[in-house]
Amino acid sequence: MEDKNDKNKFDFWQDHSLKYLEMALRTDKKIIMKDPDGYGKRTGECGDTVEIFLRVQDRCVKNVSFDIDGCLNTNACANTVAGLAEGKTIAQAWKITPEKVIEFLETLPEAETHCAELAVGAFYRALSDLKAMKRDPWKRMYKR
Numbered sequence: 001m002e003d004k005n006d007k008n009k010f011d012f013w014q015d016h017s018l019k020y021l022e023m024a025l026r027t028d029k030k031i032i033m034k035d036p037d038g039y040g041k042r043t044g045e046c047g048d049t050v051e052i053f054l055r056v057q058d059r060c061v062k063n064v065s066f067d068i069d070g071c072l073n074t075n076a077c078a079n080t081v082a083g084l085a086e087g088k089t090i091a092q093a094w095k096i097t098p099e100k101v102i103e104f105l106e107t108l109p110e111a112e113t114h115c116a117e118l119a120v121g122a123f124y125r126a127l128s129d130l131k132a133m134k135r136d137p138w139k140r141m142y143k144r
Contacts, residue, residue, distance in 0.1 A: 017106035023083070024076035031065040037133065040125025042118055048074045050122040052081070054130055061085045061093050066122075073112040077119035080104050085123065093127060096120060 013021070033053035043049040048070030055063035064082035068074050080101045085093045098116035102108050108116065 015107065020076055020105045020107045023079040023105060024072040026075075026079050029065050029079055029082045030067060030075075032067050033063070033065045036126075038126040038128075038130030040122045040127070040129055042122040042125060044070075044114055044118040046070075046114060046118075048115065048118060050074060050078050050119050052078070052119075052122040052126040054085075054126045056090070056130060059090055061088050061090065064123075066119075070118075071112075071115070073108060073115040074118060076105055076108065077101050077115045078122075080116075081119045081123045090127065090130070094124075096123065 016024075031053075032051070033055065036053035037056045038054035039052070041049065041051045049068065050070065051067045053065045053067075054061060064085050066078040066082060068078055081096060084096050084100065084104065088096075098113065098120045101116040101120060102113055105116075
């Protein structure tokens with residue numbers, strides 16, 4: 001006999017989009033980049049931390065990697081930011097928003113949308129760092 005409550009239970013594998021599952025479980029972009037052109041770090045109220053590393057060539061985002069201390073939702077969002085940014089111009093990269101990350105993932109739980117804000121916030125900090133390093137290249141000697 002089937003329990004009525006079973007119909008209301010969330011099934012991680014069946015109820016998430018393929019895009020969400022791929023981004024949540026993907027690990028190839030989880031790399032601490034040496035001497036990035038831009039770096040940003042942000043910690044959310046939930047305790048998750050996202051670090052974003054950028055490599056830029058000819059005013060385009062060539063490579064994005066990240067490191068996280070957080071949940072699968074944060075990993076999905078960081079991977080999505082990396083995927084949306086690579087190959088874009090710097091101006092296009094600034095147009096990546098938490099809403100675009102959420103839309104791409106399709107099934108990010110509503111209670112976890114702060115993970116998209118966290119990943120995009122770290123990305124914006126990396127873009128800001130990139131801009132600062134271009135303006136004052138001497139500062140690169142004093143970075144981490």
